[in-house]
Amino acid sequence: MISVEVEGKVFQVEEGTTLGDIYKMAQIEGAIGGKVNGKIYDLQTPIRSSAKIIPIYKGDPESLEILRHSLAHIMAQALKEIYGKDKVHLGVGPTTEEGFYYDVEIEGIRLSEDDLPKIEEKMKEIIQKNYPILRREIDREEAKKLFEKLKEKYKLEIIQRISPDDVISVYEQDDFVDLCRGPHIPSTGMAGAFKLTHISGAYWMGDAKRPMLQRIYGIAFWDHKELEERLKFYEEAKKRDHRKLGRELEIFLIDETVGPGLVLWLPKGGTYRKVLEDYWKEEHEKRGYQFVYTPHIGNAKLWEISGHLDYYKPNMFPPMQVEHEEYFVKPMNCPFHIAIYKSKVRSYKELPIKLAELGTVYRYEMSGVLHGLMRVRGFTQDDAHIICTPEQVEDVIHETLEFAVCMLRDFGFREFKVYISTKPVDAIGSQEQWELAENSLKKAVESMDLDYEIDEGGGAFYGPKIDVKIRDAIGRLWQCSTIQFDFNLPERFDMTYVGPDNKRHRPYMIHRALLGSIERFTGVLLEHYAGALPVWLSPVQVRIIPISEKHLPYSKELEVKLRSEGLRVEIDGRQERLNAKVRDAELQKIPYIVVIGDKEVQEGKLSVRSKKEGNLGSISLEDFIQHLKERIRNKAP
Structure with a gap:
């Protein structure tokens, strides 16, 4: 027997009792799922351990997860009915922030957006027929036989990856079967308002060496009014697409012959960028930053010390051979700034030292995720590293956050959302370091009366951070400024300063980027202003x-x-x-x-x-x- 608590009442039930049966005992009506120890379950999912259950009703924010997951399955069924059950091979079909998608392979057919209305019509037929959606748990061998019979090669690969300790479940509606954990609505007829929006390519498992599948996106809400509002929002966002504006206003260009994800700044874009960079430098000079310039490549030994070759190599471009040694184009500026700091013995009297650079870095991004200026392979960070004593940390963080908000306001942003990410399980550094760092972040945010949330355990293993998101003209939040503690690199590079006691001490190091990157921030600005940049930034005034x-x-x-x-x-x-x-x-x-x-x-x-x-x-x-x-x-x- 297990103990479950529902709306303040405790029940003793058999292990494996479904959520729906527990609701019958508790006389809960109208719920379509539940939060079980923080996870979303549908009514058919067995409860196998003692739990606190919070019912989820249609209209609750969590209910959209259940709706959207179900619509992904309805779309998959529609594809099979239109293009042939044996010709459509299913990959994965998760939910997104506002909808769902499914990655599929369709033998001999490349879909276009002209095909979406036909798929929508078939989905509406399936919804109209109100098929029950049934969950079934099966063993590994039965699962293999089932999906071999269905010729679902990608599902067979997923089954191989499922841990022996995990439950394998399938969901069925009419004669459609899919490998899935859930959650789902009880029947297709309960599905709400939806719209298929676009199609893109996606490598299977995100691996460029694997097949390119077709990813079909949709959005979904419970009622048509909310869907219509969201579609209007998408139309407005489409008008503001920075890729379209960048081309029309002659700001930037991405030429496939140069390389995907590599930005060419056109003369007007060059003028705009000079204005932005001059402003950035002036503001940094006022606050005591020192400018540095660093190479675009570095010896492999540098990246070994920093740990990038151990943890970040998949995101780095392949090495080049120079006189029997390997060099990598830089994905980060940090190790170079540390080398500058370590170029001589530092005294506590010099600290804080603030090294700033508009440093261009290069990261290997999959072609499927590249997106205009928002996701590129070469970009310029408005980077700085502040090295300070423990006693200076609080003032440094306050000043840095104030600087970030001041700069963002100069660009016309007025609404901010701040997230403080705290110590994760795998953290390095002492408890004293983490407490000092986290408290300084909280104090800085509170002193400026900014709206913030704590992302408990969401910090990097090497330190806590503040992320500042800005709200644009049509209500979207964009990640912008980051202020990140690092307890790792000072240890790896043996950074020190001489204290008042004439002994060597380990400094605190803070990474910070206020705009994030020039490229991405420009994309955000273009969309925020719909291309009509403020007169001080406009390439032609x-x-x-x-x-x-x-x-x-x-x-x-x-x-x-x-x-x-x-x-x-x-x-x-x-x-x-x-x-x-x-x-x-x-x-x-x-x-x-x-x-x-x-x-x-x-x-x-x-x-x-x-x-x-x-x-x-x-x-x-x-x-x-x-x-x-x-x-x-x-x-x-």
């Missing part, structure tokens, strides 16, 4: 449009004067209609358009249109310059 060729000389005079004031200006001298040139400037999201005609030439004034403020009318050059500089100085969005 003013476009001058002469109405005809005779207005070109005056336009060029204006260009020279505006450039002399440090403003970024270009002239559209094409022989095009005025409306066409104005429309092009608006499509390029240029903050200010200056139209020059006879009146402007005669009066020595400017006719100015602002993307954000509308028509400013006829104003003097001096007033326009003052207006522009004020907006730039205030970093007005």
Whole structure:
């Protein structure tokens, strides 16, 4: 017998009693599943140990896991009915944050998004028929025979990976059978509102040497209203896709002949990036950071000491041979900064030392996960390492977090969500180190009155951290700043400083990136502003449009004067209609358009249109310059 607690009542039941039968005893009605010791179970899952059970009802946040898992199976059944049971081979079909996907191989057929409506219709038929969804537990041999008969080669591979101690279960609906742990709704007719959204490729088991399967994505909610709202959100997100905007605004390019995941910054992107980097350097100088520059490659011995070759090698590009020694392109800047710190004996009087670098690193990412600027193989981290004494830790963390929030606000972000990740089971470092580090993180966040959550046990083995997420214009959260303690590398590299007692002491080391990477942050900015970057960041701040060729000389005079004031200006001298040139400037999201005609030439004034403020009318050059500089100085969005 086992003891189960449901809504404050305790019951003694036979081991293996299903959750549904326990609910009958407890007179719980309407639940579609339950949280059993923190895990989500469906009504058919046997309970094998004493547990606290929290019922899950339709509409509870956890209920979406059950709904979405079931829709993945309904989609798999639909695929088999459309394309042939023996021709469709199933991989895995998990849930996502807002829906589900299934990785499949379909012999001789490559799906496109034009096929999605047909699959949706078949799914709706299966839902309409309201097939019961039944769980069955089978032994390993029966499972092998079943999936051999079904010609499910990928499921057979999964069975081989299942531990001998684990239960093997299948779920059946009509004549469709799938290997699955659950959870599922009781019948297909209970499925809510869904929409298949897109298709991508995915290597089996994430291994580029294995077959490329087709991944079909869907989103799902209980009611159609929520689904419609989410679809509208997706439409808005699609308009803001930084890959589309980057191409249209001529910011960046990813050329397959150069290499997937390697970014080419076009001239306008180069201008934008210079502005961003100059700002970054100025702000760091104000706060006492010292700039360093480090190589793009390092000897294998460096990566052995740092531990990267033991723990991170799959994410590193293959080595190159140089005079009988191996060199790797760097995935991190940390070991180089440590080498700079160790270049001479350091005194406690020098600390904290803050070494900063816009350091480009390279990481081997699978081609299937590359995504514009958001996931690349070469990127520039706004990296810094702070080396300090234990007594300085609290002030350093407070100052660093304050710096991060200040910088993010300058880019127009106002809402933040902070996560503090604490000591995991496999942690290194002393209890004293962890307590000092975790307390300093909490104090810094609380002193700034920021909304935060504790990710209990979620820290890296080498130290706790703060992650700062920013909320964009359409409500999405993006991971941005990270402040990470490291108790590992100071030990590995034997970092020390001379204390007041003239003895050697181990310093604390803190990794921090405020923007994360220039590439990813640019992608976030483009989507946040839908491409209409604030005037201080815009590659072109003013476009001058002469109405005809005779207005070109005056336009060029204006260009020279505006450039002399440090403003970024270009002239559209094409022989095009005025409306066409104005429309092009608006499509390029240029903050200010200056139209020059006879009146402007005669009066020595400017006719100015602002993307954000509308028509400013006829104003003097001096007033326009003052207006522009004020907006730039205030970093007005």
